[in-house]
Amino acid sequence: QQQVKQSPQSLIVQKGGIPIINCAYENTAFDYFPWYQQFPGKGPALLIAIRPDVSEKKEGRFTISFNKSAKQFSLHIMDSQPGDSATYFCAATAGTASKLTFGTGTRLQVTL
């Protein structure tokens, strides 16, 4: 029940495309859903996050869509650029637990 399932495992899109990464969870106690971006040789960096009381959040070219009833959330990257090539992780946490449960990651490659 603690798992967060992420798909796809890898994704290749052309520059300007809109890659979509999906995550699903089971634990209804989760109340914060962040996305992290990780470049090779670096630690994960917080990209954007959402709480279950909203269905969508946008920050620049990054958008999270949240479906509470389906227990699913997704990351959309608008007008993707080669510099967006990285591994993306969804995560979830509950209450004041602080512990993040991560998805398995999606390796995104944006080609010219």
Add this chain to the structure above:
Amino acid sequence: DSGVTQTPKHLITATGQRVTLRCSPRSGDLSVYWYQQSLDQGLQFLIQYYNGEERAKGNILERFSAQQFPDLHSELNLSSLELGDSALYFCASSPRRSDYGYTFGSGTRLTVV
């Protein structure tokens, strides 16, 4: 630079040995978290310390231990190392006892041969 400093960046050691990974949190952060990232398990939470005290424990093996010192830096001790312990070990820090977002360091890559 995230402000979270981890040393060493790389470590190669033999099975059965013991190693210590060090983490200095961002200035002002009181919580330190340790995560293990392996190819087959993804990012797994190991343990959290807040202001010197253990606050939360995840899937940390008994061969592993951690502590946070009065100057707030933290050390993760891994003993009786096995090949399967080869992984990236990340430290993260946050200001409070309970935070929804925190800052990761660049990690220590441990290779056990």
